[in-house]
Amino acid sequence: MADADPEVLFTKGLEALARDEWTAALSCFEKASRLLSSPLHNSFLALCIARERGQFNKAISLCSEALDAEPGNPLHYLNLGRVYLLQGKAEVAIEIFRKGLSREANEQIIAELTRLGTRRPPPLPFLQRDNPLNKYLGIILTKIGLR
Numbered sequence: 001m002a003d004a005d006p007e008v009l010f011t012k013g014l015e016a017l018a019r020d021e022w023t024a025a026l027s028c029f030e031k032a033s034r035l036l037s038s039p040l041h042n043s044f045l046a047l048c049i050a051r052e053r054g055q056f057n058k059a060i061s062l063c064s065e066a067l068d069a070e071p072g073n074p075l076h077y078l079n080l081g082r083v084y085l086l087q088g089k090a091e092v093a094i095e096i097f098r099k100g101l102s103r104e105a106n107e108q109i110i111a112e113l114t115r116l117g118t119r120r121p122p123p124l125p126f127l128q129r130d131n132p133l134n135k136y137l138g139i140i141l142t143k144i145g146l147r
Contacts, residue, residue: 006036013044026052039066043079050083059083074106081112090116120147 013028026048033041046062049055063080070076077100084093094116097109122134123141141147 006032010041022048022051039069042066043076047079047082050086056087072103074100074104074109078106078109
């Protein structure tokens with residue numbers, strides 16, 4: 001009978017995520033979302049869908065809906081940013097994380113941004129960052145310890 005309570009299922013899903021058991025978390029969030037479709041349930045469901053099934057468009061859509069419903073909740077920004085990271089779009093993820101921090105300080109968002117690190121400015125700022133001159137000059141300057 002406890003499996004019929006969406007909040008119990010949601011809590012089990014969060015515990016599964018903490019143990020890095022993504023499939024179990026996905027199952028819990030799917031059941032919880034079917035029983036009670038809330039923005040928070042859908043946000044975590046989206047993260048699991050992206051991670052386990054690679055359905056990034058569906059995940060982004062679910063996270064965006066959650067953000068529209070609760071724009072002040074930093075967890076939605078965290079999950080949307082993580083979905084973009086899973087998709088390989090780090091720049092978009094960083095932008096989303098920063099928007100979430102502007103709403104409210106969140107330790108998990110700060111940890112994600114810290115893990116991602118910051119990039120130094122290109123050695124030749126008048127050229128694009130992806131210019132081969134900037135790329136290789138940056139590598140050389142780093143290896144000889146001048147950067």
